[in-house]
Amino acid sequence: xxxxxxxxxxxxxxxxxxxxxxEAARTAGIDIPTLCHHPALxxxxxxxxxxxxIAGVPALQxxxxxxxxxxxxxxxESERSVQMRKFVLEMLFSERNHYxxxxxxxxxxxxxxxxxxxxxxxxxxxxxxxxxxxxxxRRFFLMDHNRCILxxxxxxxxxxxxxxxxxxxxxxxxxxxxxADMDQPFGDSTCxxxxxxxxxxxxxxxxxxxxxxxxRHADVQTxxxxxxxxxxxxxxxxxxxxxxxxxxxxxxxGPNAGVLxxxxxxxxxxGRERVAQPMVRRNGELxxxxxxxxxxxxxxAFRAARPGAVHAWMTAVxxxxxxxxxxxxxxxxxxxxxxxxxxxxxxxxxxGGALADIDAADRILVVGGDLRETHPVVAYxxxxxxxxxxxxxxxxxxxxxxxxxxxxxxxxxxxxxxxKECQDAARPVIVYSADLPPExxxxxxxxxxxxxxxxxxxxxxxxxxxxxxxxGAAAWEECDLLYVLLQDGVLTExxxxxxxxxxxxxxHAAYRGPDDDLASVLLPAPxxxxxxxxxxxxxxxxxxxxPSTRRPESVWPEAAVFEGLAARV
Numbered sequence: 001x002x003x004x005x006x007x008x009x010x011x012x013x014x015x016x017x018x019x020x021x022x023e024a025a026r027t028a029g030i031d032i033p034t035l036c037h038h039p040a041l042x043x044x045x046x047x048x049x050x051x052x053x054i055a056g057v058p059a060l061q062x063x064x065x066x067x068x069x070x071x072x073x074x075x076x077e078s079e080r081s082v083q084m085r086k087f088v089l090e091m092l093f094s095e096r097n098h099y100x101x102x103x104x105x106x107x108x109x110x111x112x113x114x115x116x117x118x119x120x121x122x123x124x125x126x127x128x129x130x131x132x133x134x135x136x137x138r139r140f141f142l143m144d145h146n147r148c149i150l151x152x153x154x155x156x157x158x159x160x161x162x163x164x165x166x167x168x169x170x171x172x173x174x175x176x177x178x179x180a181d182m183d184q185p186f187g188d189s190t191c192x193x194x195x196x197x198x199x200x201x202x203x204x205x206x207x208x209x210x211x212x213x214x215x216r217h218a219d220v221q222t223x224x225x226x227x228x229x230x231x232x233x234x235x236x237x238x239x240x241x242x243x244x245x246x247x248x249x250x251x252x253x254g255p256n257a258g259v260l261x262x263x264x265x266x267x268x269x270x271g272r273e274r275v276a277q278p279m280v281r282r283n284g285e286l287x288x289x290x291x292x293x294x295x296x297x298x299x300x301a302f303r304a305a306r307p308g309a310v311h312a313w314m315t316a317v318x319x320x321x322x323x324x325x326x327x328x329x330x331x332x333x334x335x336x337x338x339x340x341x342x343x344x345x346x347x348x349x350x351x352g353g354a355l356a357d358i359d360a361a362d363r364i365l366v367v368g369g370d371l372r373e374t375h376p377v378v379a380y381x382x383x384x385x386x387x388x389x390x391x392x393x394x395x396x397x398x399x400x401x402x403x404x405x406x407x408x409x410x411x412x413x414x415x416x417x418x419x420k421e422c423q424d425a426a427r428p429v430i431v432y433s434a435d436l437p438p439e440x441x442x443x444x445x446x447x448x449x450x451x452x453x454x455x456x457x458x459x460x461x462x463x464x465x466x467x468x469x470x471x472g473a474a475a476w477e478e479c480d481l482l483y484v485l486l487q488d489g490v491l492t493e494x495x496x497x498x499x500x501x502x503x504x505x506x507x508h509a510a511y512r513g514p515d516d517d518l519a520s521v522l523l524p525a526p527x528x529x530x531x532x533x534x535x536x537x538x539x540x541x542x543x544x545x546x547p548s549t550r551r552p553e554s555v556w557p558e559a560a561v562f563e564g565l566a567a568r569v
Contacts, residue, residue, distance in 0.1 A: 006072040021063035021074055022050055032076050033085060033114055036151035037064045038200050040252045042160055047151055048088050049114065053078040060084055086118045094125035095174060096132065097146040098203075105204035107216040111149060132177075137187025140266040141198045141208050143178070148205040150176055154197035162259055163383030166190045167197065178205075192372070193262040194380065199249050210269060211239070211246040220246060223548035226254075226535075227264040228317055228528065231457035232355070232377050233537030234260055238529055238548035245269055245529050245549060255355045255541070261376035268528060273512040275524040277554040286522055291556065294521050298483075299568040301504040301520070302334060305480035310336040311502075312483040313473050313495075316344070316459030318558075319533030319545060323461060325559035326485060327468050329566040336483070341495065342459040343472040347438040350445040353429055353452030354539040358385050361452075363425035365393045365418060367444065368433035372401040375456050375538075378431060393421050415443050422447055431456065434538075456538055463536035473498070484508060484515075485558065487525050491515050508558065524555045 002017045008025050015024045020043070025032050035047035045062035052063045055073040060081060063074075075081065092098070092111065100106040132145035150169070155178065158167040166189050170179045180189035198206045220241045227234040227248075235254020239246045248265050252258035278294035279286040302310065312330040314323065330336040358364065358381045371379035379401065386392055386405050394406035395418045403409060410418040422428040430444055434455040444453060457463065473495060482502035484491070486509040491499065499505055499518050507519035510527050530551040537543045551557070556564075 004068055004070045006068045006074065008074045009076055015068055019068050021052060021066050021068055024068050025063065025076060030076060032063050033117065034064060035110055035114065035149065035202055036153060038153050040161060040258050041153060041156045041200065044152065049085055051081050051084050052076045053081050089115055089118055089120055090124040092149050093123055094127050096148065097129045103147060103204040104207050104212045109204060110202035135186050137185040138191065138193065140193055141195065141206055143186055144205055144207060145177055147203045148178055149203055151202060153200045153202065154178060154206065157196045157200045161257060162194055162196050162380045163387050164190065164192055193266065194259055195265045196259055208247055214246050215241040223546050224251065225546045225548065226543035228460040228535055228545055229263050229268060230375055231460050231462060231538040232256065232375055233541060233543035234264055234377055236264065240548050243549050256377050259377050259380050274527060275509055275512060275522060277524055279522040281520050286516060286519065294523060295564060295568060297521055298506050298565060301481045302569045309478055309480040311474060311476060311479055312336045312338045313341050314338060314485045315487050315489050316340050316342040316462050316465050317487060317489065318461060318485060319531060319535050320461060320464045321533040322558045323464055323468065325562050329562035333566040334569055337474055338470060339474045340465055340470050340472055344462060344466055344470065345434045347441060349434055349455045350441060350453045351455050351540060353454040355381055357429050357452040358382060361385055361390050361427050361429040363391045363393065363422050363428045365422050365428065365430040366402055367395040367430065368436050370400050378456065393418050415440055419443055419447055422451060434458065454539060461535035480504065486515065488528060523561060525558055526551045526555055
């Protein structure tokens with residue numbers, strides 16, 4: 001691409017061919033007002049707030065969609081441009097109820113900020129304030145049509161970023177409304193509650209139920225981290241205030257391109273009773289105890305246990321540092337057999353692909369599992385690729401959410417036939433469940449070297465568990481002591497029945513739950529937003545997790561608990 005020289009507000013700027021006036025201006029630090037523009041979305045020039053004056057062009061033009069030309073001279077703050085923007089704002093404020101004093105976004109609203117910037121001190125035109133509906137049928141956030149400015153950011157996010165195509169518009173003119181699935185209640189629509197539309201909304205039209213009215217941008221703190229609730233390793237921003245998490249936002253510069261699933265954005269913050277201090281069982285009841293008393297009981301149980309009758313179960317969601325510390329303390333120093341709560345794959349896993357490869361793929365082979373249930377962000381990425389003409393080949397025995405969009409579908413018994421469909425593709429990507437049997441993974445390994453393979457693990461840090469040589473939860477004839485690092489999860493019914501046969505059970509968990517009745521000793525674990533460390537994502541990437549809130553003094557770091565037990569025993 002060739003370089004072009006343009007002049008904006010008297011500044012000479014060199015940009016690549018194909019850039020817009022808005023992009024050129026921002027490279028030089030020139031701020032052109034926008035409302036419908038968002039850096040993660042395709043521009044449509046709907047709001048007309050970025051109108052600029054171009055020498056030799058009679059009409060004002062939207063900077064977000066107008067491409068630069070060599071020698072172009074642009075004025076962004078000419079009298080015509082400023083007056084037209086002010087007129088646009090006056091019309092926006094006259095259409096619906098934008099009375100800021102009652103709005104959740106007052107103080108953080110982009111519409112309000114532009115009104116202040118352009119000197120709007122009153123409503124120029126009468127405001128009829130029609131009573132528009134508020135759709136509260138969704139579980140995590142609501143839609144207030146009274147605050148909507150029809151910028152269509154939410155619609156573009158749903159279609160262009162997530163590939164879900166739930167949102168659109170109905171009616172025309174002043175009656176235009178954002179709608180879901182041709183006027184269905186949002187809660188009854190095909191909305192997947194990823195929350196991407198919520199994050200890009202510039203006004204108070206989309207409202208997060210949990211964090212509404214809990215703090216403005218100036219009142220909160222943000223921490224860049226990674227989501228460890230599945231093996232994708234999405235980039236997240238945790239928003240906190242006074243040591244409490246308010247909400248989770250997607251990182252648009254991360255591998256997930258800003259998209260999160262409902263669990264990573266909303267469900268992770270739903271209220272659960274945490275284990276706040278150690279507890280020991282007295283007279284059949286779990287009662288509070290000191291760390292010294294609790295660890296003494298555990299250490300005594302270790303000493304009393306027979307050789308070979310001590311087992312430890314570990315969640316594969318544990319961060320690398322925690323996983324390494326537990327394996328060293330229990331396996332190498334305490335002589336316990338350490339295994340995973342999640343079943344690890346058997347044999348080598350072909351890989352070499354990343355999420356970004358899906359965007360450029362011309363053929364995507366999806367093998368095993370239902371991605372919308374297990375790895376929703378990967379599913380959304382594939383949906384988006386399908387919108388750009390990528391052919392989808394599905395291999396699965398059970399029902400799959402990709403059945404409707406798949407160009408071809410095969411049962412697992414015909415995996416080799418499905419692989420042949422990828423041989424002629426220029427940019428094939430294979431997304432497969434890491435739990436496939438070894439013979440299926442061997443078939444995938446035989447694909448051409450140009451294929452990019454992405455294994456989807458059943459838990460976030462499974463690659464590190466495989467490096468440590470950990471297997472699935474071991475069976476035993478007799479167990480004197482079972483130590484379970486559960487963190488945020490719960491045991492399966494099969495695991496719970498097996499744990500009941502152990503003489504002494506130590507449960508190391510972040511939350512109270514149905515497994516508490518198994519515990520002889522219950523130890524508190526840090527919450528997900530109090531942990532620090534790393535984990536290996538599905539594509540081999542090292543995801544960094546940073547704490548966004550302080551861990552209470554009554555909750556010890558997991559590695560410190562393991563080290564202390566090993567030292568005492």
